[in-house]
Amino acid sequence: MKSFIKVRYILLGKFLKDSISEDRTYFALTLIVGFISAMVVIALHHGVLYLREVFKTSGSFTWESFLYGGVAIFVSGWLTTRKLPWTAGSGIPNVRIALAVFHGKISLKDTVGKFFTSLLSLGSGVSLGLEGPAVATCSGLGSFLGNYFSLSKKRVQALVAVGSASGVAAAFHTPISAVVFTLEEVVGDLNAKILGSIIISSVIAVVTSQMLTNTTEIFQEVHYRLVDHRELIFYLVIGLTASVIGPIWMNTVLKFREFNQKYMNNHKLSFIMIAFCCVGLLSQIHPGVIGSGSGTLEGTLLSLILDPKILITLFLLKFISTSICYSSGMSGGLFMPTLFMGATMGSFIGVTCSYFFPEITTMSGAYALVGMGAFFATVIRAPFTSILMVFELTRDYNIMLPLMIANITAYVISAKIENKSIYEKISEQDGIHLPSHEDNEILESLNVEDAMERNVISLNSSLTLIEAYKGVRKESISGYPILKNGRLIGMIAKSDMSAAIGRKEFQKKLEHLCEKKVIKIYPDQSLMVAFHRLKRFQISRLPVVSRLDDKRVVGVITAQDIVKKFGYELNETSKEMEDLLEDTEIT
Structure with a gap:
């Protein structure tokens, strides 16, 4: 331990002699965070796939799946509920809190814990994704390096944002949307001065990930062609549908969390095990409910799933399973499950429209793409990210018009019902109120x-x-x-x-x-x-x-x-309003 501290002080003396040296150190750490983040995401992705094979949780659950997967989720849940509470959920709300309250400080113990708890929980086959944990882990990596080299608070916060963008970029191979998501949702400022370093780290993360995995995109490219301008009405319907279903799903998650906090407060691990068993039982109906559902998602994008009964079944199963899993507090993210629900919803609308209006509709994969973006914009409240992400996934300008129509419609109308993202609502439910x-x-x-x-x-x-x-x-x-x-x-x-x-x-x-x-x-x-x-x-x-x-x-x-x-004043104001309403009712 003493030698570790000695090395640290030698490095501090060498790299932080003045402000110019700190700028150079910060730039070097930006490159390092981008590179290591790509390796973290790859390790998490392949680790989850390997564990699913070992635990036999890749398909419909068998007794072996319940046994092996149950042990894995029990260990992950025990660590999350008893030792490492920061690892609960996707981790993105915790990153936002670290930036706003603690100047970007995230402990190394929580960062490492987030990686391994997510690895075990996702390996057990629960209905969550790895993108949120990847963002949290990579953000923690940036925080650790910034604090290790004793950079200023401003630089540490910047490296947390750099890690966040790198995690998204490496996971989706979409550097532009990774940058915008970080500024839009994590930092909360599209005019942030750290834009340059975030762009550099995102590009490095994508290039590194593509070189190491020998792939350039996570889904096969979908080429879209507008058959008839009347078809735009159907995309408007997708936006309207997402604007209603999105808030319903968010409130479902919040209701499950409320139940967990109220009735299972001393038995949170039991609720996690119940959620795991629910996923196993639902997998008997369709295995697409397992994990993030990226394989099934690709099938909808390529117009390979055309049966409306299967599409609506997949949507409902994912709706229920993701709500239960995320509300339990197990380590896992919402990115890919949210895209999955949007894709199946959009594909269902596309298949239905093509049945009644075959002469003016295109393939259902285009509707899946647009639904994916609209549902994401409604739930995550990041409209620019959703538009850019779908564009980067398709690399097709022709999809932009229907995508923007659906996204803007979904975003604006859903704001009348619920104007906060799922991450903000969860933070508020936990009693955390960040200034807005x-x-x-x-x-x-x-x-x-x-x-x-x-x-x-x-x-x-x-x-x-x-x-x-x-x-x-x-x-x-x-x-x-x-x-x-x-x-x-x-x-x-x-x-x-x-x-x-x-x-x-x-x-x-x-x-x-x-x-x-x-x-x-x-x-x-x-x-x-x-x-x-x-x-x-x-x-x-x-x-x-x-x-x-x-x-x-x-x-x-x-x-x-x-x-x-x-937060105290906000709660006191709410109580005063409730008392006033009660007095008015009595009068």
Whole structure:
């Protein structure tokens, strides 16, 4: 362990001598994350296929499938429910929380745990996909490398986004949609300044994945031709259908999760085992319910499944099995199952329309593609990603018009029913409320003094680096105010202290190491101002100073403090509204 720490400090001293060195290190890590992410996704994909063969969970379940697969899901569920709660679900909501609250910090234990719990659960044949876990694992990889080299919080967050994009790109071989998904859903800002590094990592991940697997696409290309302009009406129907069914499926997942949390709170592992058994029983009806269903999905895209009874059966089986599996909290994602449901829904509509209007309809595979994009846009609330992903999968411009008609229709109309993605709804159900544009009013009404930490841990400017580091190395705080005669003269980050130790500046005074240009805030300013200031300057904490003396520190505020206070206030407001409604009803 000591040699590991020694190597780390040597690397810090070598690569983080100044801001230019940090930029070069960040660029190198961007390339490394893209390359390793491709290998992680390939390992996860082939590992799942291998385990399904070993556990005999590739087809309709037999007694051996229930036995071997049951052991695998039990081990995965035990780890998730008892040891590694971060590994539950797809992992994408947790990545978003890590970015918004913890400045991109994801522990290596959770990252490794996510890989192996997903490997076991998906290998058991449950009705979930590997794309979400791939995003979470690759994001954790970026976070680990950024923190290992003590990069700034801004750079660590950027590497988390880089890992996320690399995971999607390697899984689907679609670099453009991977970039847009990361900015649209994970980062939440299409104008993010990290666009360049995300593009580079996505391209590297795709190229690496294609070279190692000797494949260029996950599905065979589907070529589309518009037979008659009246056919566009049928694509409009797909959008309308997706706008209704998408929210119904989301609410089904939430209802199952509510049941799990309310009645199975102390028996979460039992609910996971029940979900596994349900998948095994449903596989007796059709094996397409097993796993992500990518093989069956390709069949719908190639117009190989034309029986409407089979299509509606596949949709309903996937609808039920994915709802139960995801609500149980087992490790697995929603990407491919969501695309599967959209494809079978679209193909069913296409086959039905071709039966009644054969002269103006094309092959059902085109309807499957459009349905895939429309359902994805409704559930994930990422319309640009869905359009670009389908385009990259087909590489056919002719599909763009019907795809855009269906997607825009599905996205706009579904927003009237449910305007949040499944990931946002799940986070809210767990009591986690991240700031959004609609929440600005609450943030503006709350002041910094309502949420700030008043017990401030500060460091004296006369301390040497080694003295200060020995005192704070076991603290979880990432930065400290530097005081001279009780007055604020600067701030120092723990990562900067680590870098200075790597440069062997042990006896240097904190007064000469700290950042003199301090970004401050006053107690009476709103939490919105604090949140914007933290985001704008990419810092982890703000010293709160008195209006009467801006050198006197009265508190410290972090993004985590804001989110905690914000969530509390939101819950209090909801309770007040409920009480008001009850009083009104009584009156």
